[in-house]
Amino acid sequence: MDVEILSRIQFAFTIAFHYIYPPLSIGLGLILVIMEGLYLKTGLKIYEDMTRFWIRIFALTFGLGVATGIIMEFEFGTNWATYSKYVGDIFGSALAAEGIFAFALESGFLGILLFGWNRVSSKVHFFSTIMVFLGSMFSAVWIVVANSWQQTPAGYHIVGEGLQARAEITDFWEMVFNPSSMERLSHVWIGAFLAGAFLVLSVHAYYIRKGKHLAIAKPGFKIALAVATIFSLAQLFTGHKSADGVAKNQPAKLAALEGHYDSSTVADMYLLGWVNNKTQTTTGIKIPGGLSFLLHQDFKTPVTGLNAFRPEDRPIQVNAVFQFYHIMVAIGMLLIALTLYSSWLWWRGKLFENKWLMGVFVWAVLLPQIANQAGWFAAEMGRQPWVVYNLLRTSDALSKAVKAEQVLVSLILFTLVYTILLVLFLYLLNKKIKHGPELTAPDEEKEIEAKSIRENPIMN
Template structure:
């Protein structure tokens, strides 16, 4: 791999990984907002209105940073990946146009009502705006995942032109949308996004509970976040298994890398953890014999293609990275299931909010879905290498011909600095809103001596 290819991959990986912090948060938080405002309409309890107003402000902050960080990637397609852009332009053009028309316009259009419509529209109209903004964020994910899934399992197209002038032209729009991996990958991405937003609500609510602030608000918010997080965590078992089956069927080399399976054609083990020795083509670690064969075929003796079955130049270069990323994602997925089920059991027993140790875990648990989402994408994208369009266009052939290594390095350094500043700004503003607390309306906040009704005491407590 030459320097231009490596640096261009690093640049795009960095920008998309940073951007991907924010869309899952808006998707998951949008779902939580629907439940919060829905409970307000159902019960007329002003606590739920206060919660909704508070989380809408945080939603708007995340949405704004997400838009700003996402624009860069569209320019990178043209500057660094001109051959790729020409090759997939027909496919990506359709998907991105659909996102702009059906998703971004819907989400951004009703965001104004969501933010400024409280005293200007009826409660039902405002709730409708909340639902449409949440749907808009989900629709946006649909079209982005469809485009990416087509790169993993291309369908509904033909190739026109030859060599560097070749491009994929859509012949069946619906076959392109419902390519073999789109539904499974989309469901898994959305479940991960629901977890991100829900665990953010859980984290902030747990912090307020520990501080003795906004107790009534925090407990109601925690309960909503907990139900959404539990649903998403349990559902991830099924979506993850379904997505893995698709990878095993259509991208067997990637699946072999994810599980460190080397034998040409033999039953495959499932590793709990381990380390891939690429040089000696062996994997060491704790494993379940025949586990991968059972998960893919429900038969622990079923043969699964291994990495040795394929040419070296068709395998991912960073097999251990793919292996570790995949297993970190799976481990965090099970950890979220255990954590949410434990919290639900304690909630049922009426002992949840007294467990300070557990509340502290929930404060920092906001990192779990974020890390799981990131490493899940790493394993999916690095695992399909050396292909940028699986089986059709190699990553090394997708670059712009005119770009130089020093230009890519300079822009990567500048992007790193700018994104670092943006991230610090995001953390500062998010912390400022959390420290400010929930603005209480007409309802009395039962948070005891640290109530925001007593600003002097609240200031002292901070």
């Protein structure tokens, strides 16, 4: 393989691994705010114990997120020096803002969040929890802004020519609020909320199946289910809004996402299928004219297809883009069905009577993670062959001095290190889950737990 392919694989691998953790931190941050807020409102110790337990898991994900994210900044200089020079003024300002306004806020209050119990007042500790949560959200803001600028550049001008060309900011806020940043940000935020909520659902479902810590497991499960239900539905709307933006600003990407080639015909919406880029055909289960209707509210309006663009200006791996996109959509619909069904059982008072459902939730923790990864892959592969849309090609963004064997060796080393980190993360996470929450009111907990078991014999 050549330098470009290896560098793209390396960056995709490192960012995909890193992206396991920040969504969990953001999602768990929201859950922590809710749990600790309920503790302040009700004074019930079960909410305090719940919060203390999940703070420990939050700290673990936060630490791994920081450790795995640092390496990507070095890759910009080693593998993508031309890119760094071209967008340094813009990308650098967003990363600097992330460090000043987000990471400093998050890490500054993290110490109080972790070690402030019994050292500061409950209100101060709750305020710190909110600040850590907001800091994690602000981190996503600036990363998404930087990436969205690559998708839909705005607020810049080009200085210099040829190899000396670079983009400079002319309007900072126009750069921040570029045509795709806000709709993509809401989509990313909600994906993170779902990742955190389903981790909580998974752990609490495990406890419920085992008949352990029920006084905490059941109310915690309901908190996470409420969050998951609201945001799985909200994701449907933000996803549609984001797709409308792609249709307007990146029509070639939208055509790849849907496997649509011919611009003179209506566009079908495929529920699942397979794209043959050589024959320029897509086969599968489809809704005739469905894409045309979603974009134009008319089943007969043509949609711009891939054939409207020169071959060198459109994505090469169309089937991969198509499949990643449809995996994300399918999981999104599955999450809606699962959370709505569970909420209906909750309303009927039968949520915890189905042991099989708890088993589903134990493994459902993987679904938001897969959807988040698939969505990012679809977005980034769909932007190709541009690293900055219509301005800088990926092939031109590489470092001129780096060699294929150097990238290959570093990729192998990264794989080994990241594998060790993943094993360590899973080991520590499993250890914390098996240990369970440390109860500050064991007698009260035992009484409630016994009552819960008596009312639900299947959980005994």
